[in-house]
Amino acid sequence: MKNSLKSIRETKPLVHHITNWVTIYDCANMTRAFGALPVMAHAREEAADMTGIASALVLNIGTLTSDLIDAMIISAKAANEKNIPVVLDAVGVGATGFRDDMAAKILDSVQVDIIKGNYSEVARLAGEDARTRGVEATSIDADPKKIAKEYADLRSCVVVMTGKEDIISDGKRVFMVKNGHESMGSIVGTGCMAASVIGIFAAVNPDYCDAAKDALCYFGIAGELAAGKSGGPGTFKMHFYDEVSRLSDEEVQAKLNFKEY
């Protein structure tokens, strides 16, 4: 956590996204606001080359097609070879069979280092009988901490379950991040942006579990600060970007709200 932002702003990691057409704009702007550099490139012909010059790869299946999934796998293979972190945001898994299948295809074809989704998306991936309402979580029966830990252990990766409280586990450690504000749920794209932020932090911290936890703390704290100045989703979004760009490692220290189990 020490000097995470400082490190991002000094090295300006390039974060390659293959993402959805709804929030691509927010993912790019949020990446920039944190001080990193976004690039979006999904053509099969260049996907691997673009990953080759990047420091992290963020995959998001929000508006997936078969072609996009192919490009994601090509890029992830390049990332695996280069040993840079691969984040998968499993948007909408549990809503349609196609999403379940395509997420499984990615996970079976490449090493994903950080699997991220809301409670029902990750529960579904982990084999629970969970349904997602479009891209919206539904309540799950099982304990998310247990799901995250066991699924992370099974997949040998970091698992992130986002919600009112975010759960992060690498199969051994389990963190719960309580930073954040309900206003973050009033806009579209918060989950997608969170995946981008996790990618940024993982680009500068080889302990991906710590990186994901830090990312969600910083992101949540910016959300808290923005919410205090906002009168609705329009003003919130605007202040959210401003607050992210103004965050400092020092300020964040005083506002951290997470615990380890």
Added chain:
Amino acid sequence: MKNSLKSIRETKPLVHHITNWVTIYDCANMTRAFGALPVMAHAREEAADMTGIASALVLNIGTLTSDLIDAMIISAKAANEKNIPVVLDAVGVGATGFRDDMAAKILDSVQVDIIKGNYSEVARLAGEDARTRGVEATSIDADPKKIAKEYADLRSCVVVMTGKEDIISDGKRVFMVKNGHESMGSIVGTGCMAASVIGIFAAVNPDYCDAAKDALCYFGIAGELAAGKSGGPGTFKMHFYDEVSRLSDEEVQAKLNFKEY
């Protein structure tokens, strides 16, 4: 009109969009600001499944391709079977032959419940000699009320013509909505967002003519409130979202400005 927003916020209808890449972000955010849940999914493999869990389907041909049109037809067939409302925003019909042909293909393949466009788009669909300048309406010779009523009757659906004054007809009733503000025309995406809002209201009101009229009143009133606080298109957009999220059924009652012919 009674308790429309209350009903939306309580049931949070899922609105499946297959839409364009310019305003997809605004359509999603506006849907969320009204209290409904947006989902965008255009892969042929999942289009029908996603519609199957939704409460309304909004199709928008703003950046159409043949593949997207196929997905729209697949989804609309699923919507027809499930008896949920299908809204078609005929963006740019009258600008190119391809748009005319693709809109006709949709309309000939499935039951569209609410056909929506600006004056020249709908006039063109209805067989008038109208041209659209890109996605911008040009003036039309015929009376829009007459066009809307006759075309709605012909198609057995609701027809919505948006402009300075919005015309809505189901072939019998004709409404003119005067709510709205010229600032709504200063930003891109107002028409597309209006189609989303119509979808939301139709999800909770089986009288689609009433639903479309209500949607445009609420949407226009939020625009009026936002315009009063804005200094240009940037501030307007931001306040527009805030005002939508703050609307109440009670407040709207006092500001309604429509008439029935």
Added chain:
Amino acid sequence: MKNSLKSIRETKPLVHHITNWVTIYDCANMTRAFGALPVMAHAREEAADMTGIASALVLNIGTLTSDLIDAMIISAKAANEKNIPVVLDAVGVGATGFRDDMAAKILDSVQVDIIKGNYSEVARLAGEDARTRGVEATSIDADPKKIAKEYADLRSCVVVMTGKEDIISDGKRVFMVKNGHESMGSIVGTGCMAASVIGIFAAVNPDYCDAAKDALCYFGIAGELAAGKSGGPGTFKMHFYDEVSRLSDEEVQAKLNFKEY
């Protein structure tokens, strides 16, 4: 420069874009804020027809695919026949071989009237050993004024190199525009929007070198005005749109900051 905005606002030129999925929303909104009309249409079946009713064509390879490149070439041929300006924003050239190849394919297939990119993108096009970091410029060895002038001469077109200072040349004249503010680099899409603005100004001024210079002055001045009111990238973006919509030819005259070499 005289009455540029007046002319735009009176004639409302239609600017056809085939662009990327990250900033398509900003390009459309910025075009509208300047008083012109954006239209985005990338289907091969209608690309030429849409260009046929437009007053300028803006191509942007930010999220290129082979299909999009084909549509760009189809549209540019229609623009060449109709003698309307074609702007190419060479986003990411120098980052992957695919981008280099596709930009070359466009340039070899049609007449591009204004080639625009950041320093390393244009340097790469001009045959320098330059690399682009995703879509971010890296420093180049050669003098950008020399590159722009020689490359414009070679290609018989206008070349625009954007950066802290923008260089514009038609192979004879060389302008340096110093208007602008570092806040413009804090958001994603500034470069893409600049290409749209160049397209707008070229639509109303047949001297494309002058048009590009004017476009970047006006755009930069709006950025300066917005920066003075902003507390970060969120507020900056909002004010940027407001300031553009409020610009007047008279106000701009007093703030111009460019020189001719």
